[in-house]
Amino acid sequence: MSDSARFSLPEIVRRRAEGEGPDGEAWLAQLDTTLAGLEDEWGLTIGEALPGGSAAFVAEATDATGASFIIKLPTPGSRIGREEVTVLAIARGKGYVRLIRQDADRHAMLLERLGDRLDDRELPYMGKIDIMCATLLEAWMPVPPGFAWVTGAEKANSLAGMILRLNQQLGQPCSPAVRDTALMYCRDRAAAWRPESAVLAHGDPHPANILEVPETDGHQWKFIDPDGLAIEPAYDLGVLLRAWHEGVSGRHAHDIARSHARHLTSRTQVPAEAIWQWGYIERVSTGLHLMELGETEQGREFLTVAEALTL
Structure with missing residues (x-):
């Protein structure tokens, strides 16, 4: 131009x-x-x-x-x-x-035209989580036929390939335990995919992708920028879980992060183990992707949390 x-x-x-x-x-x-x-x-x-x-x-x-x-x-x-x-x-x-x-x-x-983004609001992350969960329950739909939607199995397999490729390319910033746990969870989620349990999911719900509906005083929100996946609802909730770093450190990191997954279940009735596995996969893949983009410090934060969660 x-x-x-x-x-x-x-x-x-x-x-x-x-x-x-x-x-x-x-x-x-x-x-x-x-x-x-x-x-x-x-x-x-x-x-x-x-x-x-x-x-x-x-x-x-x-x-x-x-x-x-x-x-x-x-x-x-x-x-x-x-x-x-x-x-x-x-x-x-x-x-x-x-x-x-x-x-x-x-x-x-x-x-x-919508209003402010959720990430611009001075709210604790749990408060943002609750808003996003309520909006996802409204947004999730049955998968419409006739389109070549990316399936849950395809998404899990593509993330496994991405983790292997970027971990090698970046000099193996993931410990073997983190890498292997993420790949194990990818295999589990790929094997668990069933068309009858899939929804048309957003694919990347996070606080910058949800905006307030004007004149509702923060009581109604809508998502923007969907990817569109035919996948279990737990995937979208795993995306919410991946950045919930608050309190996830020290000797009780695993228990605290598990309680975060259970909180997502309490808001949506989606099984916590599936949310946990997708959240772990997303933490690792997001950390590596941020490092690929040059956001090394932020990327390492995701990988450090993943390390703390690896038993």
Whole structure:
């Protein structure tokens, strides 16, 4: 995109697109034209890009009546392996941000405008957990037929491959016990997958992916940015568990972390052992991924906690 481009792009999104090769470069070069065309066809005025995202152009847009929406154009690479627009279309605003309209050719979405992100709220993590659990119970749906959803078995196997690859690539920051425990849990979850127990899950629920519904005083929230997986509900809860580091240290670390898993069960009635296994897998894979991205200190924190939980 030239210096004279009308629509600015956060540097982190630009770098993401540039790293996606020819497709990303074409997306950048066409961004101004794409957005101007959507303005004309959808009767919108698109504002400046909003901060906070890393894989899409996201901005506020207003129509002729002054109504406010959000427009989103993901980078080509960020769409791979995700079924965001399909999930939002199926959900129709239940548990998820409402999809107002889409342009399939340009991969553009017009979304309802929500409020603050949960991670911007001054709440203890358990309070955030309870909000996310309540919203997941609303968001989970039966798996619709006719789509090639990533299954729980496929997700477990892909995470096992990722852990092996990154652990080797990064000089084996995981102890053998942590690595082997994570791989054992991946085998367990892959073997446990059954289509009849799967839901259409978010795939990456965390406090930055859930926003307040305006004028509800924090009583209603909706998720954004779903991946869309045909997987047991315990997976989404394992994602919540992976970052629940509070108090998980010292000689009682394992017992405290197990109590966190039981708390998730108390809020959702999902079996604690499945939540525990997915949470452990996610702690290890997330720690390695953060190290791969250069976030070494944060990544090691995840792996240190995983080590404390390994019996």
